[in-house]
Amino acid sequence: MKQMPYLERAKIQAEILLPLFRLLKVEIGEERAGALLRAAVDEFATALGAEIGAQGEGTSLEKMQSAFRMFMADEALVLEPVAHTANELSVNIRGCKYAEYFQDLGEAAFGAMLVCGIDPPMTAAVGPDLSLERTRTIMAGDSHCDFCFKQV
Numbered sequence: 001m002k003q004m005p006y007l008e009r010a011k012i013q014a015e016i017l018l019p020l021f022r023l024l025k026v027e028i029g030e031e032r033a034g035a036l037l038r039a040a041v042d043e044f045a046t047a048l049g050a051e052i053g054a055q056g057e058g059t060s061l062e063k064m065q066s067a068f069r070m071f072m073a074d075e076a077l078v079l080e081p082v083a084h085t086a087n088e089l090s091v092n093i094r095g096c097k098y099a100e101y102f103q104d105l106g107e108a109a110f111g112a113m114l115v116c117g118i119d120p121p122m123t124a125a126v127g128p129d130l131s132l133e134r135t136r137t138i139m140a141g142d143s144h145c146d147f148c149f150k151q152v
Contacts, residue, residue, distance in 0.1 A: 005076065006070050007071075007098060010098060014101075014107075017110075017114065021033055021037055021110060024036065034113065037113050037114070038117060041113060041118055044118065045120075046121045046122070046124070047125070049123060049126045052066075052125075052126050053125060059129075060129050060151055061086075061088075061089055074097075076096070077093050077096055078094045078095030079092070079094070080144075082146075087150060087152075088150050088151070089148075090147065091147050092145065092146050093138060093144055093145035094144050098111065099139040102114075102139065112137065112140060116139050119132060119147075120134075129151055130152075132147065133146075133148040
């Protein structure tokens with residue numbers, strides 16, 4: 001069975017979580033609702049990262065590179081390679097259908113929590129020797145996303 005492209009998975013998650021998030025903002029306030037959503041995303045992302053880390057042979061960096069295919073499926077991301085060594089994988093994302101989707105909904109902040117928010121906890125769970133530095137995202141209105149994964 002073919003694995004679902006992650007973009008489709010994110011859209012399905014949003015169909016359920018966005019109405020819940022909106023209700024929570026009214027009931028308990030935006031700050032608390034955001035904290036709860038981030039906690040749920042962290043839990044999900046940690047499990048996803050552990051799953052990626054447990055797959056196959058290779059270094060944590062190699063496993064993360066392989067996982068990129070899942071996020072890129074259906075041309076969801078346009079990658080610009082920056083650096084690729086045994087200890088570093090740096091790419092800029094120049095096009096992002098995730099950002100387009102959530103910006104079209106008028107919910108870029110929600111999209112950032114749901115989609116961009118998985119990156120740090122997922123990376124940490126792939127392997128304790130893997131780090132991520134990202135200072136920009138298209139979802140936040142930047143011209144590109146800058147990912148730098150390092151194997152230490």
